[in-house]
Amino acid sequence: MNAMEQKTKKIVLFCKSYGKDMFRARRMAESVYRFNTDNIPLYISVPVSDLNHFKQCFENIPCHFITDEEILNKSRQVYGQLPRLFPHHLLQQLIKLEFWRMGFCENYLWLDSDSYFIRNFSRSDFLQDETYPYTVQHDLKDLRDFAARWNKPKIISDFEQMAKAFQNISNKHGSYFDFGPSPVIWSAHVLKSLNEEYLPRENKNIYELLEEYPCELQLYGEYVHRSNKIPILPIGPLFKVFHYAEQFYESQMMGESEYSISKEYLGIVIQSNWSTAKKRKTIFDRIRKRFHKEN
Secondary structure, eight states: OOHHHHHTEEEEEEEEOOGGGHHHHHHHHHHHHHHBTTOOOEEEEEOGGGHHHHHHHTTTSOOEEEEHHHHHHHHHHHHOSOOTTOOHHHHHHHHHHHGGGGOSEEEEEEOOTTEEEOSOBOGGGTEETTTEEOEEOBOOHHHHHHHHHTTOHHHHHHHHHHHHHHHHHHTOOSSOOBOOSSSEEEEHHHHHHIIIIIHHHHTOOHHHHHHHSOOHHHHHHHHHHHHOSSOOOEEOOSEEEEOSHHHHHHHHHTTOOHHHHTTTOSEEEEOTTTOSHHHHHHHHHHHHHHHHHHO
């Protein structure tokens, strides 16, 4: 695929990764290779210091590597140097928000390294009539139900507090929507409008915007409502996401499998902050004791 063909793609897949998540990212890329019926290109951005390791690890897996530095250089050309103490987690969000500047596509599905597909997917899963992207937007029902079952009201109160603050972007108030979890579909037209229309009007740059609104998912979603650049075509979460070990434990107790989950979702996300074998054993031991005590 030559450079011109790359730049005219209606949609691509994009993952921001780094050395610690390299093998998770490989699992993700292998699942793309297995289930990608339309051969949607996959781009993976990594620090330049990790690039050679990724290329060796991903040998024979079709994907396009770019570096974080390439994307960040595009931002610097517009906004100047990064603030000296810019937080690392916001840097990751910045790279995801600024990928559109590479000019590879009109829309991109971005997914994290700890995601993987479990059934066939095509452009029609992400675009309506090959034209407009769907927007992940829902009322957080699954997480609300989980929080109620496990007596974790803070999960929902924290979300609603955050969502209320982000509604300042859209100037819409009332119901709180969740515009995640990843993977999500983002429009380059919306992001270009954010950078060329909204930020100048607010007299801010992208760095300041992220420090004020430090969640790229909510930021994008609320701006979709404000911008009117694309029709809002809401869909629920694309992947089954295990935010917490308790969710995974419940799923195991219910006998769920990749096959049963695939009837509703395209893939699975097992968040890496608790998914290592050692952490999982410690957490599950605690959950089992509580479960048996209550039953």
